[in-house]
Amino acid sequence: MTLSSSLAPGLAAPLGARFDGDGTNFAVFSQHARQMTLCLFSPDGRTETDRIVLPERDGDVWHGYLPGIRPGQLYGYRADGPYAPEHGHRFNANKLLIDPYAKRLTGHPRWHDALYGYTVGHKDEDLSFDTRDSAPFMPKCVVEDPSFSWGDDVPPAKPMEESVIYEAHVKGLTAQHPGTQGLSGFLALASEPMLDHLTCLGVTAIELLPIHAFVDDRFLVDKGLRNYWGYQTLGFFAPDPRYLSEGRLREVQHAVARLHSAGIEVILDVVYNHTCEGDQMGPTFAYKGLDNASYYRLAEDRRHYINDTGTGNTVNMDHPMVMRMVMDSLRYWVETFHVDGFRFDLCATLGRTSAGFDPGSAFFDALRQDPVLTRVKLIAEPWDIGPGGYQVGAFPPPFSEWNDKYRDGVRRFWRGDDLMAPELANRITGSAQQFDHSGRPATASVNLVTAHDGFTLADVTSYVERHNEANGEDNRDGHGDNASANFGVEGPTDDPEVIAARALRRRNMLATLLLSQGTPMLLAGDEFGNSQHGNNNAYCQDNEIGWLDWANADCEMMLFVQKLIAFRKAHPILRQKRFLHSRERIVDGIEDLFWWREDGEQMTDxxxxxADRQVICAEMRMASGTPRYAQREEALFVVFNAGGEVALTMPAPPEGWHWVSHIDTARPKHGTEPAGDTVALAGASVRVFVLEAA
Structure with a gap:
């Protein structure tokens, strides 16, 4: 009996390849195809053993059931339909297609002209038609049973106000760590040395750069480079094979369980705004060949793509089946892998309709009502490159957002730019101008001074210019304005004064980050001075440039960051959901925020x-409206001095209380000490005082 003769109608849901213990149900969406063919392959992926036309179509879902097909079976699809790019259709049955719902892939595409639906180099460009079979160059999908024995795994479920996020790359974090030698990918991430580092540091969540299966762009491969960061998604359900040492899904599940056991949440950076297929001149891997007109937002001429993402295409979130794919993917990662949240790359794109960005778009509404996704963290990168794409502060609750205004304001204040005192004051109190609306909490602002995209903190204090020559783009790529400083020497130096000044600047920015209202995010490696040698766009540097340099870690800086995080955790005033607006509190009639000059007088307009003001002093309390049971400490006095040494007059403490110094970035190893009426405030430093009973 042939496989075709044993084929049963199967079910239209769920989409993808689902093993039920006896066989596998295959279901795939295509609105405009005329025929859908399931292709089965030998265990090595080299031989196409069967082509089976799916017998049933319910609405726009093609499906069939094959008994005896078990986990490990390799497969793909071929979709037959019109090849009419001028009408938005790019069907080509000669091209093997990835199942958008594939749970695992065997590898990555091997670049060849056969991967394109058109004939590369033809005078008609993408209007031509290529008849070569792409299967020899394509990875294959794998039927998987993703079940895993989770035991007593319990997500840490940290509230945002208690969160300290650590942004990291699975490989970059672990590749050069001395304790992970012999391990790679998720097994290295789950190793004891990595868990020890994260727990000792005190972070509560690790935000991983994209782990969905992605593609190394052809232009990078031609230059001997790779897509290191991973922002070119091929499959939204499959982990990238390069992070699976043994090719098993359970490696990811094991890593999440291990991190949870250490009290650390896992947040995934996800890229649903575009795919790796590029524009009309790009390859055909999956979505173009399955239903180009449904999966992508097309221009009026239907041949070209709307490019709000800068990558050549934009996923069409207006289509219900495309939105379903994204929602199914998100739920899959929560339910099957127990992840704790998502950071949405170019999230403004996901809220776009034909009329532009809409905070009430169907996708955002779907997220906000979903019973699975409402219990995890949702973080937006609140911009894209399309019209009206910059939307910081415009996302609906429960979204939090990356706050680049915080990054730029903090860097420029410490660089000594004019008129930055009010800017810093706004940023350290939660960026209320952007976020204090619609019932949003102060934690909606995800504060960062660095991220994967840009200079590391060490490079912010060591370089004025970008140095991206290794990227092979003549140093034209990456940000041109980094609000950075080099203290008179571009790059590495042996000058002890420059080295000391750079370290102090880093401590000041780290202290600012962890003393601010909002949710702090720390870039992996900043805690010990990791450098990318001035490369501020290391997206293609899967090498020592992009990997963390553990061998040259600044252990004293790491101890100082541990101290800052521990201090933040110990003081609820620093991690409030309510904004501080200098309003009187019912509990004692005292305002929740005072701004002081260094001479002890309150700030005036x-x-x-x-323009020359370089010192701001904030006396903070629990915010007005905080319930009495949450009034757990009296006050903090936080001083930011980007200028020279000054005599600081302390606010008069209530009778029976006194101010005690806890943090001094100019003396990072110094312990606590009572403060007098006047304190010598070191130049270029941060001081923190706690109001304590005398």
Missing amino acids: ADWLD
Whole structure:
């Protein structure tokens, strides 16, 4: 009996390849195809053993059931339909297609002209038609049973106000760590040395750069480079094979369980705004060949693509089946892998309709009502490159957002730019101008001074210019304005004064980050001075440039960051959901926020407009409206000095209380000490005082 003769109608849901213990149900969406063919392959993926036309179509879902097909079976699809790019259709049955719902892939595409639906180099460009079979160059999908024995795994479920996020790359974090030698990918991430580092540091969540299966762009491969960061998604359900040492899904599940056991949440950076197929001149891997007109937002001429993402294409979230794919993917990662949240790359794109960005778009509404996704963290990168794409502060609750205004304001204040005192004051109190609306909490602002995209913190204090020559783009790529400083020497130096000044600047920015209202995010490696040698766009540097340099770690800086995180955790005033607006509190009639000059006088409007002002002093309390049971400490006095040494007059403490110094970035090893009426405030430093009973 042939496989075709044993084929049963199967079910239209769920989509993908689902093993039920006896066989596998295959279901795939295509609105405009005329025929859908399931292709089975030998265990090595080299031989196409069967082509089986799916017998049933329910609406736009093609499906069939094959008894005896078990986990490990390799497969793909061929879709037959019109090849009419001028009408938005790019069907080509000669091209093997990835199942958008594939749970695992055997590898990555091997670049060849046969991977394109058109004939590369033809005078008609993408209007031509290529008849070569792409299967020899394509990875194959794998039927999987993703079940895993989770035991007593319990997600840490940290509230945002208690969170300290650590942004990291699975390989970059672990590749050069001395304790992970012999391990790679998720097994290295789950190793004891990595868990020890994260727990000792005190972070509560690790935000991983994309782990969905992705593609190494052809232009990078031609230059001997790779897509290191991973922002070119091939499959939204499959982990990238390069992070699976043994090719098993359970490696990811094991890593999540291990991180959870250490009290650390796992947040995934996800890329649903575009795919790796590029524009009309790009390859055909999956979505173009399955139903180009449904999966992508097309221009009026239907041949070209709307490119709000800068990558050649934009996923069409207006189509219900495309939105279903994204929602199914998100739920899959929560339910099957127990991840704790998502950071959405170019999230403004996901909220776009034909009328532009809409905070009430169907996708955002779907997220907000979903019973699975409402219990995890949702973080937006609140921009894209399309019209009206910059939307910081515009996302609906429960989204939090990356706050680049915080990054730029903090860097420029510490660089000594004019008129930055009011800017820093706004940023350290939660960026209320952007986020204090619609019932959003102060934690909606995800504060960062660095991220994967840009200079590391060490490079912010060591370089004025980008140095991206290794990327092979003549140093034209990456940000041109980094609000950075080099203290008179571009790059490495042996000058002890420059080295000390750079270290102090780093401590000041780290202290600012962890003393601010909002949710702090720390870039992996910043805690010990990791450098990318001035490369501020290391997206293609899967090498020592992009990997963390553990061998040259600054252990004293790491101890200082541990101290800052521990201090933040110990003081609820620093991690409030309510905004501080200098309003009187019902519990004692005292305002929740005072701004002081260094001479002990309160700030005036003229002081805020003083372009030369480089010192701001904030006396903070629990915010007005905080319930009495949450009034767990009296006050903090936080001083940021980007200028020279000054005599600091302390606010008068209530009777029976006194101010105690806890943090001094100029003396990072110094312990606590009572403060007098006047304190010598070191130049270029941060001081933190706690109001304690005398």
